[in-house]
Amino acid sequence: MGPANQPKEQKLKELEAMRQKTIFVMPIAGAIFVLMLWEVLLSQVSFLPPFPLSMETFNKISFILATPVMFWIGKPFIDGVVRFIKYKAANMDTLVGIGTLVAYFYSSIMLLFPSIKTLLQAPEGLYYDVTIIVIGFITLGKYLEAKSKLKTGEAIEKLLGLAAKSAVVIRDGKEVEIPIDQVVVGDIVIVKPGQKIPVDGEITQGTSSIDESMITGESIPVDKTVGDTVIGATINKHGSFQMKATQVGGHTVLSQIITMVESAQGSKAPIERIADQVSGIFVPIVLVLAVAVLLLWLTLGSQFMPFSQALSLGLIGFVGILVIACPCAMGLATPTAVIVGVGKAAQNGILIKNAESLEKFQSINFVVLDKTGTITNGTPAVTDIQIVAKLAQKKTLQLLASLEKHSEHPLAQAVVEKAQGENIGFLPVSNFKALEGKGLEGTIAGVHYVAGNIKLAEELGLKIDTNIIKEFTSQGKTPVIFAAKKSIIAYIAIADTIKEDAQEAVAALHKLGVKVAMLTGDNIQTAEHIARQVDIDQVIAEVLPADKANEVRKLQKKGYKVAMVGDGINDAPALATADVGVAMGTGTDVAIESAGITLLGGHISKLPKSIKLARATMRVIKQNLFWAFFYNIVGIPIAAGALYPFIGIMLSPAIAGAAMAFSSVSVVANSLLLKRYRL
Structure with missing residues (x-):
């Protein structure tokens, strides 16, 4: 198994470890959650049977169960607290760690040292349930999140699975089957009907029909003959042929696609950087706020109620704020949507270089099309x-x-x-x-x-x-x-x-509210004739290659967000100048390198589809961020006890933990809906 599979193996091992922890903790958390509700509802609902255990017995059992949950299952959260103490770097785990440790140690002191409990006049009920339920539900949420994230990487996995495992080459006049990684440039490769083409190359003998759908997204097979290029991982439908290997290993089209998709899925959009900055400020503020709420309950609250009750409510508020404010959903909002969006694009023959290109592309309102190779064949x-x-x-x-x-x-x-x-x-x-x-x-x-x-x-x-x-x-x-x-x-x-799909593509762009211009070095008469046939809004003709970038700048100065689409070396400066450069996949390497988005197969009809997908992805990111922020903004005051003076309700940290886990899973689930988006 090659190096490409090692990260996947590592992720599967980590996922299995999380699954084992989840299997251990969830029955405990579930049982404690039921008992907690039973205790809470006992005074409210007459038909419930008496609580099955004495409070002392329940507390001792809870201590035994909470200890492995806190120090084994909850180790990542403890590590977060240690990092905070050592490096003053707080993250999401820090909040959960501090909250559950405070609940655990307070409860343990009250249980193991009854004299302190008597001195403080503390209530019989302890907070082991908070430790168990919060860690349990968050562990479940993290497991489901990791499982979902692994699914979002299916696009890469499918691309890796496309590659042929071996090739038949001619060595010393004989046909020899060798592993794919032993094929070298210049090898003569034999490809028979139904086989995957092992590497990129050029047909030297024979003809065939090639299914390139896995690379270009187009279902119609392409006829190939001597002198035509073929792409590794595509399928030879009919006829045997010989080909000369021209690109192997990491230089093949498939390898470059995988590299680009991996890079894009790992990159951060500007909107995600803002979320990161907010989280960086948010965590210390929450820590200060939680301490302030505890102190307020102890000072002001104790003036209206017994100190033991004020301490109890203060601790509930302290732990509740730390748990409910954990910005897990905020941290997941952007990367999950980007990973799914980029993967969906790759499966449709649209390569997105990075998350920034994806974010910029959704706001494009003016597309400049180079004529030759873009609008025309x-x-x-x-x-x-x-x-x-x-x-x-x-x-x-x-x-x-x-x-x-x-x-x-x-x-x-x-x-x-x-x-x-x-x-x-x-x-x-x-x-x-x-x-x-x-x-x-x-x-x-x-x-x-x-x-x-x-x-x-x-x-x-x-x-x-x-x-x-x-x-x-x-x-x-x-x-x-x-x-x-x-x-x-x-x-x-x-x-x-x-091109057959040019008119359809321009019409689709107009439906999206995007203006379209054609940029060409041809004379105005020729350019306008072509523009009329495809209903282009503006013609910019008789432009020298060096001036193409200037024409793009002129449109940008008018306030337009411009995407430049081209396929030649002379388009590269304009592609780099535009807000987003789009290269036709049939074009030169220079054009593709200069572009943020590449349309494989040279089909211009993929352009409006890519804009639609970019807009859908950004819409999902904004939905995710809205609900993540909304959840925190609404949840923190309730956890602090804002409703207690009016209706006597404090938000249990255990319920806060369950809600926080649900919010993270819902964000991932919302992102995964992009997989079903119809282009």
């Missing part, structure tokens, strides 16, 4: 073929693609891909020649053909239909003229096509 494709000669479209495309197949120009590749997509075969070409900056020419079946730009057509004296050319260029498309025997056969338009 980033690769040219044939969009129109207008034939002006007496020739069928299929035959025209076959002739043109046969010629273009011999060129490496991106526009030529677009024509070839169009023909391949329509299962059109290629014809042999002779006398092929590339015409630098203009086009190409060649002979097919004895006929001389040319294909190229307007400049080439004009040089050859071809009669150009300017209306067709204007129609293409007005839409931001590049015209290609195909001709033979001094006459034009067809006009072909090639353009970077809009």
